Amino acid sequence: MLTTTLVLVVVLALAFDFTNGFHDAANAIASAVSTRALSLRGALTLAAVMNLIGALLGTGVAVTIASGVIDTPVGQDALHVVLSALVGAIAWNLLTWYFGLPSSSSHALVGGLVGAAVASSTQVHWAGVVEKVVIPMIVSPAVGLVLGYAVMTAIMWAFRHADAHRAGRLMRRAQIVSAASLALGHGLQDAQKSMGVIVLALVVTGHQAGYAVPLWVILACALALTAGTYSGGLRIMRTLGRRIFHLTPPHGFAAELSAASVLYLTAFVFAAPVSTTHVITSAVMGAGATTRRSAVRWSVAGDIAKGWVLTLPGAAVVAAATYGVTGLL
Structure with a gap:
């Protein structure tokens, strides 16, 4: 039974x-x-x-997810905790995708782990959650906003005497590079979260002693993320690309470059699981605000912020309810 549940956890991850x-x-x-x-x-x-390449570049965030959020003893009940956390995170992802709301898959997963842990009386590393999740959740969008504004301001100054047509063509080419760098950062950050969950499942079932990430886990998560990425996300794309601010190539380049910088810093230096969604959305706002404040649709941004706030508790509630059901089986 333990092996069957473990396989289910890997599949869900x-x-x-x-x-x-x-x-x-x-x-x-x-x-x-x-x-x-x-x-x-x-x-x-x-x-x-680029997501595939990014997923192969590091495992620091995976170790944080596996060991820094909850403390699960070895056994079947611990595996139910992990299973319930995944159900909560997936349910939240699907719900916010349906409504076209850019929420955080990272925070949905952490919320799921916390909710399932509380429901099962499993110890939660609250200090680690605050340090590695809550603080970066607040700081990273703020940094993205400021960087987006600063980079766009620098671009406007650098091209203040340039021919508008030639500058626009140049920035479109540059945006291919910035989009690739952002996708690399997304792979670096987001694939590691599922790696961490699978490693946690392997540890609590006694299949491995430490939190090192096996190569097969890295490859499986990288390929799953890549396949999902290629399937697209048009609902959310419309929100980010048009509803917040009508982007031009310079604004897009500034936002992508700023967001990618935050993702690399948090992954390589702090091993903190930050949200790609939060960072790029705030960077778009910052870049757009250089035109004029009213150019940014702050009401849409406010709706998105509500989704951010609701993600942790929303996924936690679903995960806790799932644990309650699995506990009866």
């Missing part, structure tokens, strides 16, 4: 990775598509390839 891919694919390519720097299919292909 890969399913979460897939939903993460189509849910968050829009983050990396929405601005490039909306500015016509890339075609939709070309952008999806680029994002899928």
Whole structure:
């Protein structure tokens, strides 16, 4: 029974990775598509390839997810905790995808782990959750907003005397590079979360002693995220690419470059699981605000912020309810 449940957990973790891919694919390519720097299919292909490469570049965030959120003893009940966390995260991903709301798959997963742990009386590393999740959740969008504004301001100054047509063509080409760098950062960050869950499942079932990520786990999660990314995410893409601010190539480049910088910093330096969605959305707002404040549709941004706030508790509630059901089986 333990082996069957473990296989189910691995399958669900890969399913979460897939939903993460189509849910968050829009983050990396929405601005490039909306500015016509890339075609939709070309952008999806680029994002899928760069997500795959990014997923192979590190495991620091995976270790944080596996060991820094909850403390689960070895046994069948611990596996039910992990299973319930995945169900909560996937359910939240699907719900927010249906409504076209850019929410955080990362925080949905953490919320699921916390909710299932509380329901099962499993110890939660609250200090780790605050340090590695809550604080980065607040700081990273703020940094993305400021960087987006600063980079766009620098671009406006650098091209203040340039021919508008030539500058626009140059920025479209540059945006291909920035979109690729953002997709690489998304793969680096988001694939590692499912890696961490699978490693946690292996540890609690006694299949491995430490939190090192096996190669087969890295490859499986990378491929699942890539497949999900290639399937696309048009609902969310419309929100990011058009409803918040009508992007131009310079704005898209500034937002993507800023967001990618935050993703690399948090993954390589702090091993903190931050949200690609939060960072790119705030960077779009920052870049758009350089035109004029009223150019940004702050009411849409407010709706998105509500989704951010609801993600952790929403996924936690679903995960806790799932644990209650599995506990009766």
